[in-house]
Amino acid sequence: MIEKLIARIQETKAPIVVGLDPMLGYIPEQVVKAAFAEFGETLEGAAEAVWQYNKAIVDAVYDLIPAVKPQIAMYEQFGIPGLAAFKRTVDYCHEKGLVVIGDVKRGDIGSTSAAYATAHLGKVQVGANLLTPFGEDFATVNPYLGSDGVKPFIEVCRVEKKGLFILVKTSNPSSGEFQDRQIDGRPLYELVGEKVAEWAESCMGAQYSYIGAVVGATYPEMGKVLRKVMPKSFILVPGYGAQGGKAADLVHYFNEDGLGAIVNSSRGIIAAYKQEKYAKFGPEHFAEASRAAVEDMIADINTALQAR
């Protein structure tokens, strides 16, 4: 799957990923109204609004981008119907040829991590059948529990040719509370990064490993260090745009070959129509606003990459 991700980045010339994190408050009124008219003000109604919103955005941008990253929490908050909308979104993005990064931040131990890996990246044996529970291509994983927590995910990736992005340094203001603490003169996130590099080495595709990392756009100096610590890993970079990360800061997350990083934007793309810059589209043309925002983001990042 890392090969498909790389191929699609090269085809689209867009090292970006669109975060499908649909809050109800982002969804234009006409979409919400239509969903409520059909399913009522219920979890099913909310899930339908989410699905219609996602579908319109995916239809508008899929040819420009290599990958999407649905954030499962935004679906889980609408219970079972919400998770059904998550699954429908994953399947639809696959139909459109997109790589799907499940932003699930799961992590447990032993057989429990194996169950999460099966849920999101694998197949589950039921009697004589092998069935696909959710079927994303990559998943994000929390490393706090150590190797026992991560290895069952790696095993499933090996079998299914899928991949991981392991949290190393997150984009939020308080990420330093534990992640930046000094251990033998180096911050915890660097030790986690070294562990990721070790796992990555044993899980190589042609040029890159299928074990990647998450490093927030909001900490570019740390990104520079971590790029060197994990030379074979793709870095998934959240925090561009709405959270404050700038393209010029992101060039250090890439290797010299122009690969090695994929920058996420969620709100900045899917709710673009709410920004002054794209207000001319209006809520009725929200998907076109998202397309314009994707084009601008690609140009912004490529300009920065060319300038380095």
Next chain:
Amino acid sequence: MIEKLIARIQETKAPIVVGLDPMLGYIPEQVVKAAFAEFGETLEGAAEAVWQYNKAIVDAVYDLIPAVKPQIAMYEQFGIPGLAAFKRTVDYCHEKGLVVIGDVKRGDIGSTSAAYATAHLGKVQVGANLLTPFGEDFATVNPYLGSDGVKPFIEVCRVEKKGLFILVKTSNPSSGEFQDRQIDGRPLYELVGEKVAEWAESCMGAQYSYIGAVVGATYPEMGKVLRKVMPKSFILVPGYGAQGGKAADLVHYFNEDGLGAIVNSSRGIIAAYKQEKYAKFGPEHFAEASRAAVEDMIADINTALQAR
């Protein structure tokens, strides 16, 4: 909810929790066969087997115990039908008067953590309606992302009178890889424990806080230290039995008042009929085997508590 948990522990004299972590391999053949006969060898069939298995065990043990802890990964691996069985289990346990600890180990940042908190402990606004997505009473939370990740959960707990168990020191062999690393002369898990204590202080019930911690039974010396670091927090203790934790080691997780800890057993209870000790029940009476195993576990822990 912490008051309800304490009241039920005192009523049952059982500071234990039964982990409802149903692997298909644990479920007796007659239950699986009946489910497959009705729904086929499908995700629905697997979910039905899980539900029938859980229901039989809950019916057999609910009067002996204060709480259950379904591990969501074991349901998530069966996709949407599996998660519907999770929800059905949560609802059924509530009907039976049990406290439900959702072992979800979620954790993200800002609005994403808020969405997870809503999903598992809160209510979601859909139009004019406030709806309950999953509705557990407590949830387990991963602290790697720092306060930004935990505070949205705390906010929901405050409103809904729910609670958390935050991962401090996990029971698995490689938990030390990051959690034990020394920071200013103390291990990371102790710093996380101090943070939990700080959050706990601001979220007090009558005697105990509704912000608790997870500390594995497999590290009793660390449990002793962490008990003192977090005096107002309940400690959820996994790792008893199958993972190797012994009752005598667990007394230090309790305070002098006999409260402050709740010990989990999953496999040891729900798959008791597979152990030599309970083999006489046979697979057809698996639920009675679970009841006997619960009675033995309660006696084992109370004997150790009385001997201290």
